[in-house]
Amino acid sequence: MALLALLSLPCHAAQRPDVVFIIVDDLNDWIGCLEGHPDSSTPHIDALATRGMLFSQAYCNAPQCRPSRTSLNSGIYPFNNGVYFNAANTPLKTAPKTPTLQQFFRDNGYLVASGGKVHHGGPGGVGDNLLQRPRDPKPPKELDKFGGLLPPSDGFPLDTADETMGDYKVASWAIKQWNQLGEQPLFMSVGFYRPHRPLQVPAPWFDRYPLESINRPLEPMVDDWNDMPLFARMLARSHAHKPMHRGMSDHEFIVETAQWDATIQAYLASIAFVDAQIGRLLNALQENPRGRETIVMLVSDHGWHLGEKKHWCKGAIWEQTTHIPFIVQAKGVQSGSVCVEPVSLIDVYPSLVDLTGFEVPEYLEGKSIKPQLHEPTIKRSPVISSYGAGNTAIRSRNWRYIRYEDGSEELYDHRVDPNEWKNLATDTKYEHVKKRLSTHIPDTQAPSVKVQSWFDRYQKAK
Numbered sequence: 172m173a174l175l176a177l178l179s180l181p182c183h184a185a186q187r188p189d190v191v192f193i194i195v196d197d198l199n200d201w202i203g204c205l206e207g208h209p210d211s212s213t214p215h216i217d218a219l220a221t222r223g224m225l226f227s228q229a230y231c232n233a234p235q236c237r238p239s240r241t242s243l244n245s246g247i248y249p250f251n252n253g254v255y256f257n258a259a260n261t262p263l264k265t266a267p268k269t270p271t272l273q274q275f276f277r278d279n280g281y282l283v284a285s286g287g288k289v290h291h292g293g294p295g296g297v298g299d300n301l302l303q304r305p306r307d308p309k310p311p312k313e314l315d316k317f318g319g320l321l322p323p324s325d326g327f328p329l330d331t332a333d334e335t336m337g338d339y340k341v342a343s344w345a346i347k348q349w350n351q352l353g354e355q356p357l358f359m360s361v362g363f364y365r366p367h368r369p370l371q372v373p374a375p376w377f378d379r380y381p382l383e384s385i386n387r388p389l390e391p392m393v394d395d396w397n398d399m400p401l402f403a404r405m406l407a408r409s410h411a412h413k414p415m416h417r418g419m420s421d422h423e424f425i426v427e428t429a430q431w432d433a434t435i436q437a438y439l440a441s442i443a444f445v446d447a448q449i450g451r452l453l454n455a456l457q458e459n460p461r462g463r464e465t466i467v468m469l470v471s472d473h474g475w476h477l478g479e480k481k482h483w484c485k486g487a488i489w490e491q492t493t494h495i496p497f498i499v500q501a502k503g504v505q506s507g508s509v510c511v512e513p514v515s516l517i518d519v520y521p522s523l524v525d526l527t528g529f530e531v532p533e534y535l536e537g538k539s540i541k542p543q544l545h546e547p548t549i550k551r552s553p554v555i556s557s558y559g560a561g562n563t564a565i566r567s568r569n570w571r572y573i574r575y576e577d578g579s580e581e582l583y584d585h586r587v588d589p590n591e592w593k594n595l596a597t598d599t600k601y602e603h604v605k606k607r608l609s610t611h612i613p614d615t616q617a618p619s620v621k622v623q624s625w626f627d628r629y630q631k632a633k
Contacts, residue, residue, distance in 0.1 A: 184280025187527050188464040188502075189357045191349075191456060192272075192519070193449065194243075196236065196288055196367040197485065198471035200494045201442055207494075209386055212379065212443050215450025216496065219469060223500030224508045224544055230515045230554045230566055231473035234485045234492040235411070236367075237291040238557075239472040239516060244271045244290055246520040246535035249557045250615045256559070257291070257411070269534050272520050273297040276358035279529060284348040287341040287362035294362065302344045304364060305337035310371060317369035320410065322421045323484050324430035326437020328374035333444070336372065338363050342448040346455040356463060356527075361452065365445040366475070368484075370437035372444040380439045385432040388479045391592040395480055398594040400579030406562075407482040421483035435477055464502045466526050470516060471495040479590070488564035488573055490583075490591055493556045499544060501526060510547035513566055514540055515554040553611050563616045565608045572596075572608035578618045580605065 200207030203217040204225055233239045233249045237257040242249050245267035249255050252267045270278065271290075274297045277283040285294035286302030294301045309315055310327040317325040333339050345361045365372060396404050408420040425431050449469070456467060474492045476482040485492055497514060499522075517537035524531050525539035542549045553567040561576025571591065573581040580596035582605055595601045 184356060185354055187280075187356045188466050189461055190276070190281075190359065190466045190523055190527060191345075191452075191468075192358075192360045192523065193363070193452070193467070193469040194240075194289060194360070195363045195445060195449070195469070195471045195496070196365070197473070197475050198366055198442065198445070198496060199474035199476075199491060200496065201439070202446075202496055204498075205494075205496060208439070210380060210384070211439055213446040215446050215453055216469065216498070218450075219453055219467065219500060220498050221507045223467070223498055223506065224504050224510055224547065226497040226499070226510050226512075226514045226540070226543075228511055228513045228554075228566070228568065229470070229495050229497030230493045230513065230556055231471075231495055232515050232517050232555060233557055234473045234487060235558075236288075236472055240289070240291045241267065243472070243516040243519050244273070244295065245269050246272070246517070246532075246537060248517060248536050248555065248613070250555075250560070250613050251536065255557060269532075271295060271297055272523070273358065273360060275520075275524065275532075276527075280355060281358040282353060282355040284345075284357065284359045286344050286348075286360075287338070288364050288367075289360045289362040294360070300348060302341065304362065305340040307337045307364075307371065308335050315369075317371070319368075322410075322424045322430075323368055323370065324425050324428065324434045325368060326370040326377075326433055326440070328377040328440075329371050331373055333373055333447070336444070336448075338365055338445055338448040339451075342451045345452050349452075349455055350460055352461060357461065363445050363449060366438055366441035370434070370441050372437075372441050376440040376444045377436060379443060380436045382432050382436055385435050387431060387435065388477060389590060391590070395592055398597075399480075399581065400575065400577075400596075402575040402577050402579050403573075403581060406487055406575075407480050409486065411484065411486045420481070422478060422481040425478070425483065431478060434483075438475070438477060465500075466523070467498075467500040468519065468523065469496060469498045470519060472516070486558070488556050488558050488562060490566075490571060490585075490589075493554075493564060493566065499540065501544065504544050508547060510540075510543045511568060512543055512547070512549070512551040513554045513568060514543075514551065515556070553608065555611060555613070557616060561616060561618045563612045565611045567608065570604060570608060572605055574609065574612060574616075574618060576618050582608075 201211040202213040204220040283298040284300040285298040521535045556564040582596040583591040
């Protein structure tokens with residue numbers, strides 16, 4: 172009944188709950204409550220899950236920062252707003268016409284604070300209090316291996332204190348906003364940058380993960396690429412949808428230079444560091460000097476590969492690139508509950524609108540998770556993830572179906588193949604599964620008769 176009371180809040184803005192929306196950059200499922208990696212330590216994120224509901228099958232709608240965050244903050248799918256990649260000059264790009272998530276709450280009586288990386292690059296342009304993402308200290312110039320188009324083996328233990336890091340400053344800013352009392356309810360969006368590259372955090376966080384103890388992702392007994400279509404192999408070799416390193420893929424470079432364990436170490440250290448900063452904010456929220464009911468939601472913008480399928484970073488539509496944390500704490504939600512129905516970032520905007528008692532606008536393309544917060548077994552539709560026009564993944568509770576722009580396919584049964592090692596797309600026994608899942612692919616994502624230009628450019632660049 173408490174949850175129903177929350178969802179029936181009166182219309183007067185002053186009586187509505189506060190909202191704290193936390194988004195983490197490039198965080199995959201390597202958190203304790205999702206069991207993505209045996210050594211990852213995320214006690215504060217895990218504690219939030221024990222106080223609320225974990226959506227264990229949550230996914231991004233696009234595996235790069237700009238399209239993922241544009242879709243989330245506008246409530247419009249990438250295949251309808253045309254934003255598929257980080258490049259600002261994407262030919263299909265059309266600026267979403269909908270109010271952003273922050274604009275909606277500001278227009279409806281909320282005090283809006285937005286800090287760190289919430290939109291691509293910063294907090295966005297709407298808010299009563301805005302904090303641009305603070306920059307981090309860097310290694311000595313001659314030791315800094317970071318470059319956006321270089322392999323991700325750029326980990327470095329910084330000789331600096333946590334307090335000098337951007338994410339520490341973002342958490343401090345958010346705590347200050349939380350402790351400022353006022354008549355208006357607060358909508359606060361907080362963006363934490365790590366574990367985004369460069370994988371550089373203070374040295375003590377690296378010390379938690381000695382190189383000799385690193386566990387690499389599991390690998391199949393046979394080459395994982397044996398049953399993957401050519402397009403998928405080319406995508407696995409690419410770097411952010413670009414052929415890189417003069418024919419050598421990220422994975423080949425990292426293996427050849429013996430950087431696999433060190434890169435995992437740096438990623439784990441970055442996760443542990445950002446979890447501690449999130450924990451500082453979550454601890455402040457529990458004190459609740461504002462005295463209102465509070466909704467807390469934590470997500471990531473997309474996943475990240477660390478050698479699975481011989482791929483690194485983002486820029487693909489397999490499980491590792493799309494699976495994300497998604498946790499909600501609200502009054503009436505059973506502590507420690509888990510929902511296994513598929514949800515995605517397109518559902519964030521309508522869910523927060525719904526949970527605060529407003530009518531969900533018709534222009535929002537996602538679906539509220541309010542029913543699942545009350546009854547987690549209520550069924551939901553499969554999730555759609557796009558990586559360019561024509562490349563689409565459909566993830567249901569048990570299956571992942573991928574169709575690429577040249578018409579090639581992948582199909583994985585997660586009940587027996589959680590690592591997506593056995594592609595069933597060419598097995599005629601599963602034609603009915605492919606047919607059923609393909610009905611969820613929008614018409615605008617239909618494969619072209621001729622393979623689109625990226626594949627052609629890749630072939631020329633090999």
